Amino acid sequence: MGYPRDLLKAANCVIFDFDGPVCDLFAQYSASDVVKDLHGWLEKDLEVAVPPGEFAADPLGYLGLVEQIRPGDPCVEGLEKRLTEQEERAAESAQPTDCAADLIRELVAVRVRLGIATNNSAAAAVAYLRRMRLDGSFGAHVHGRGRDFAKLKPDPDSLLRVLDSTGSKPEESVMIGDSKNDLDAAVQLGVPFIAFVPEPMESRVSGERKHERRWYGRVPVVESLGELLGR
Template sequence: MGRLGQDQATRPGADERGGRCGRGADPDDAAAATAAARDLLARAGGVLFDFDGPICRLFPGDSSLPVADELRELVTRCGCANLLTGRLRTDKDPHLVLRAVRRAAGPRPTADPHLRGLLGKLEERVAAGEVAAARVAWPTPDADALIRSLAGRRLRLAVVTNNSPRAADAYLREHGLRGHFHTVHGRTPDPDLMKPHPDVVHRALTSLRLRPQDAVMIGDTSADVEAAGRAGVPFIGYGRNELKRARLREAGATVVLGAYASLLDVAGERGAHDAAVHFAGEAARR
């Protein structure tokens, strides 16, 4: 599989990549969203990050199309081309093909060895494509700074993604961020447990030993909104352009940001507050 991402799409401009202010954004709405997000983070014990979008752009443009095409070719070679109906024949999202084969397997996918084997092969191909894409993924502006700031506050961080956990792990290691995350949770062999199912959120909460109300999830899709809601986790939406922000609001997200820059000092303020409290306590004991 060739290099994905950089070789398959033209790098976007600052506005498309989630620049510091979106064109047409209402400053009052942006200020209110920033204040709400800062309040959620100030009270949180941990943050759950979706991967593709909030941390990086794994498949910018149509760069996931070669992976989806590989899956369609494999499905066809296995004699299951009839499963590829409608948009499944052309869509760039390989996860749609995974879900279609899983649905065809019925409630007990292990009962059909042919489909079970096909699902395993598809998962291998998708994971390989995602790991390759992670090597050239575009960092989300200010995501690395936000991650380091939150980790500096000693918040427990986790990744909750529909992508392969190997891809997320590879990206975080490449960018020197893996040490800030307590755990990385991603897609399991059962595509039915992908978001909007809350399974990955529940797994992260268990790993971090957090109650839902003590965490915050940052995501960029309606599936993220639903998964967080079903798990009872407060949610911050990140949309790099107005269309994505509108879709998040339509899905029910009430706190939606177009950039992380306005959040970068929230960790410093909390850290300074904690240090002041610690100093006052030490002085009182003297």
């Protein structure tokens, strides 16, 4: 049956990262456009100059950069609020991840508790789930970023909130994530992890880039969530 499915079968609680394992949040409304909007708003409305640099296509990274350069500045709270609005807008056209809805419904059918732990806003995740009629599968167990950006993954705060709200123990749970931040957060709590890596690294990236992307180490890997179907 394969180790990833065995791991999932043993779990009483499944924690999903949102952007990636559940959907492609910025499939139509690009992350680069979001960063341009955030940067333009800071410069024009608040006269705060923080060039995006390496975070030109990474809204969360840009938010963190501004917070690092101007800690405690009210502009950071305003920027986070504007990012949440942009994420909610993006959720209206987010592209479903193949087999994600089928997997979610299958897990609900066998009474597995489900939660989302994301660095995106919980409001955006809920908006997407409602649009796809999946909100009932997660109930109140959607946990996104708060105002303390130090608690974004790899800090395990959002995972802890899922465990608390579902009444689950780390060892009886499993997380499905697509980044090293997800993995590091799960490892800190002792939550078993399944890496969702949809691109075959060997055929899509150079040797140097491939080395950078091998964040998943020795944890079980799936290239499609379809590999987890059929409990």
